[in-house]
Amino acid sequence: KQEVTQIPAALSVPEGENLVLNCSFTDSAIYNLQWFRQDPGKGLTSLLLIQSSQREQTSGRLNASLDKSSGRSTLYIAASQPGDSATYLCAVRRSNDYKLSFGAGTTVTVRA
Amino acid sequence: NAGVTQTPKFRILKIGQSMTLQCTQDMNHNYMYWYRQDPGMGLKLIYYSVGAGITDKGEVPNGYNVSRSTTEDFPLRLELAAPSQTSVYFCASSYQSGGAQYFGPGTRLTVL
Numbered sequence: 001k002q003e004v005t006q007i008p009a010a011l012s013v014p015e016g017e018n019l020v021l022n023c024s025f026t027d028s029a030i031y032n033l034q035w036f037r038q039d040p041g042k043g044l045t046s047l048l049l050i051q052s053s054q055r056e057q058t059s060g061r062l063n064a065s066l067d068k069s070s071g072r073s074t075l076y077i078a079a080s081q082p083g084d085s086a087t088y089l090c091a092v093r094r095s096n097d098y099k100l101s102f103g104a105g106t107t108v109t110v111r112a
Numbered sequence: 113n114a115g116v117t118q119t120p121k122f123r124i125l126k127i128g129q130s131m132t133l134q135c136t137q138d139m140n141h142n143y144m145y146w147y148r149q150d151p152g153m154g155l156k157l158i159y160y161s162v163g164a165g166i167t168d169k170g171e172v173p174n175g176y177n178v179s180r181s182t183t184e185d186f187p188l189r190l191e192l193a194a195p196s197q198t199s200v201y202f203c204a205s206s207y208q209s210g211g212a213q214y215f216g217p218g219t220r221l222t223v224l
Contacts, residue, residue: 004154031210043116043202044155044215051210089154091213098143098162098209099170102154 002027004092006103014111019077021106023090028068034100035064035075036089044089048075052095080110113138116216118203124222125193133188133219135203143206144186145213146170146178148199155202161186162209193223 003026013019023033032051036044048057048064050073056065061078077084087107091100119134137144142163147155147170157170161180175197177189186205190197200220204213 034212036215041218041220043217044204046212046214049212091155093210098160098168099145099157100155100213102156104152104154 002092002094002101004090004101004103006090006106008106009104010107010109012109012111013080015080015082017080019080019084019108021075021077021088021108023073023075023103025071025092025101027094028071029095030068031093031095033066033073033093034091036091038087038089038105082110082112084108085110115139116203116205116214118216118219120219121217122220124224126224127193127195129193130189130191131193133190133201135186135188135216136184137205138184139205139207139214140183141205141207142183143209144180145204146176146186146188147202147204148172149202150199158188195223197221198223
């Protein structure tokens, strides 16, 4: 069974600081890994999708890395802004499965 | 495109009542999913569908039923609602089985 862990559960940083969010998973036989953002009371917005063959993906200020062998992914958000305050979820899809296994998320607060 | 839409946004049910959560996507995606999110937990897959007429169980299917008569619609039926079904329900879709999943805004359900 795939277990996905995100530590810390919550993070507070001053505006302008770089954010580093961690995601670890127990089964390295993954198909891809997806990072989402969730605002309070809202649905999930897809941020980045990394295929198992890729090492990283970038979109604007966001960069996600993937190390399958160690079962880790890291989401970097450069020069954080108050608008980045949200919960960030990572989800892993195994090679032989349709479902995504989600972490519980890291709630980020960026202080102005 | 509206993306993935869900109705209703909120609902309160009494124990033993039934209801259908509606989900529609206008992206012509073959794959659709129903998840539930409990406080402080990651999302768990209830049911999924790989195309019209084809559905299968996810991790937590007990107490739910689905149907998929069209590509666009994937309703989730709750029979005999129980307090354990109090949760936020998300519908998602993807173009390919391994592609990024796009989520609706969610339905917040309370069973009293």
